[in-house]
Amino acid sequence: MTEEFRAAFQRVLDTAASQAPEFSSAVHDVFRLSSQVSKDELATALEALAPVLGECESVAGVAADLAVLAGALVESGAPAGQVGLEVLRQLGSYGQAAVAFMHAWDKTGGGALPAPAAVTEAEEKRVEEVLGDNAPLATVGWWTSQRYGLAAKAMLGDPGVRTAVRGDASALEGLGQIVRALSTQLSEFVEVHELLRMAETSRALVLDRASWRGFRVRFDGMGDNFQLHTLLADALIGKEGHRVPGTRPDPRWTAACLNAPADPLADVVRGEWDLVGGDGTWLGNEAVPADIPVIDGERVLVLEPQTLAHSWRAGRRHPHIPGSLEVLEELHPDEAAAWWSRMHPAGSVRHPLAPPIEHDDTGSQLAPRHFGVAAHFAEVDSGPLSAPFESPAPGDEDGPKETRESWEHEEAWATEDPGGIGDPGGIGEALGTEEIWEPQGLREPGEPLPFREPRGPGNASGSAAFGGFGEPGGEAGGVPVPEPLAPEPWGAVSEPAAPEPVGPEPLAPEPWGPVPDQPEPHPWAAEPPPPAPKPVTADEERPPGAHLLPPMPPDVSESCRWAPSWRWPVPPGPRD
Known part of the structure; x- marks a missing residue:
């Protein structure tokens, strides 16, 4: 071969x-x-x-x-x-x-x-x-x-x-x-633009507000700040990282940001910080690392305490590109203090959707309002031990009977806390302070993530990097650049479905119309034969990479036309 x-x-x-x-x-x-x-x-x-x-x-x-x-x-x-x-x-x-x-x-x-x-x-x-x-x-x-x-x-x-x-x-x-x-006109170039933005930067200086420490990190394959956020948490938090305070991410979240597929049992990532630029601009997770502002020759990212609890789906924006992140060095305390002296004051930058801070008549800040259990959301232990289910009795590894039944009949638990950590019982939802970014309509477990909205640079005229080109007698830089095509908008995840009654699921209607009434089978009727195996489609037989780069474009390479036929006639000879 x-x-x-x-x-x-x-x-x-x-x-x-x-x-x-x-x-x-x-x-x-x-x-x-x-x-x-x-x-x-x-x-x-x-x-x-x-x-x-x-x-x-x-x-x-x-x-x-x-x-x-x-x-x-x-x-x-x-x-x-x-x-x-x-x-x-x-x-x-x-x-x-x-x-x-x-x-x-x-x-x-x-x-x-x-x-x-x-x-x-x-x-x-x-x-x-x-x-x-x-x-x-x-x-x-x-x-x-x-x-x-x-x-x-x-x-x-x-x-x-x-x-x-x-x-x-x-x-x-x-x-x-x-x-x-x-x-703006060809969908192929939406992803090309995102990959060029990925190529813009591979390093950042990261300052953690809670510890007043600083780190220089190197990364690659970061499709967005969702991925960067998760890998920073894994690299910095706890004794497994650099002892930055916080809750370490589920290892399955980290794996999905590196080179593994998202685990459907742990596909909701809980955020740890607000991501803010060193110049005091809000970045958030929807941005890309190339949006981190440059200060004195370095891209500076500040990890601020969360002002709004936020979550997102695990995985990589570009699943075929593995991610990586490593901490190159920790800043000396004197160097870190010098950087902090140039940063914005603590608490001066908040999530755009965070509720406003209330003050009394004297101008003093009021304590947050309390509404029952939800009032102590910021104080409760968000680890696995705070789960609202009983511990299994000795010899009953699957848990008490009533607990097992609640798992069987309440699918909402998998959506609210699939990894067993984070926000038990949906307290964040009760507060109305949690956002989970998801495309319109829920995806099935295990499906790849769709693209989030790309973030591009501001409008700019053409560049002379590749030579001038334009109208006769004109100059190269005058071609206006329209806005890129925006993918479908993101929205919040739909509410979990209500518990369904126990019993067989009803037959789903066929795409072409409702299923006609079926006669009642006799008690002694034989079992129906098993369905025929699904035939292998042509798409399943495609070589590796075919889903990302299809074969030669139609109507171009199926013949020997190397240019539009009205400009260069097809040479004589046999065609394919």
Whole structure:
């Protein structure tokens, strides 16, 4: 199989360089065989692909198909290496052309943009009114944009590529502006934009208000501050960490933020702090580490006591990217005191949804109001020993009978406290001070997390990082950047379902209509035969990584069309 893969890959390199009609079939052969060879073999193939990809950049369709092929090999386990940086460089060039196409389309009447693979000569003529001689390149940039988006997602999943991108701040800024503009029209670039933000930073100075200590930490693969919050708690709190006061997170929460799937029995994480920037700005968990403000050359994050109890679902925003965090050093007390002298006063920054602090007529702060048991929420022991169930009697490991029944008939317990720690009995809900971020509609246990709302930089004009491009006689920086597409809004988790009566569940109606009335079976009727096994679908047979990087885009690589047919006629010869 290795020899067959090598022969197919060599055909890709040869036909790409000569633009031969057999290029498409050779690419499909490499796709088919890539899941059956070792990662070392894939890495060798990628090394050979990098120079060919650079040489073919001017042949837009060939370069875009090679970029998608390289992305598929990276998703199969090969390190991206130099070819990953080449894909991002070409994305900068063709992506800037695609943004110019979008801008010209808007200035010539607007309306829905054509699908990238379906762009025609008519669309090129339309944008020519604005772009003049640049219209052909802009149209080809839009035509290849979707494929470069697929490839870039795969490349930015590689930690080596993210590290290299982080080392060139100007190129990262320019590429970020291009990707952000494309994300307003193409969903592939929403995730590319998030991964570029992930690549922006890997270090932070963390100050803990409760202990007045400071730490420098290094991290990678942080999709948002939910993940960073959990891993900071694991690294700092208790004797297992650095003896910072607080409640250590459930190990299953930590594992889900590193490289494990979320455990459905412990998928609600309890927050430990309010996350505030060193300049006194509210950050919270919905932000990303790149939003942590820079003070004197360092990103400074302050861990403040919670002003509003908050929870979220365990897991990683980008499940295919593992997370990591380590404490590099603890600040000397003198250095920590110097940093604290520049920070905002304690209690001056609160959660935006926290209830206001009440004062009496003299201006003194009033104590919190008490409402029964909920009044002592901040004082109760939130550990497992405070659970409202009896301890099992000797010999009855499953607990008393009435306790077992309450577990069987009250599914709400799994939602309120699946890990057995945190807020027993839903006291936070009684106070109305707990927020659990979840997409509209509950997901089934074990399903991957959907994306939360991305946070991008403010509107900015185009960058000169990849060269000027715009209207005839115009300058490069004048293309406005629209807002990115926002995913579905997040909301609070629905109330737990009420206990259901014991008994068999009713039959669920079929999607096409209600189930007709069934005749009453005779007592002696035979048991119905077991259902036939579910057939294996085509999606279940896809190679690894196919759910993240699908095969070659339709209507592009199924033939030898390396550019829109109205510009370069298809050469003679057999087609696939």
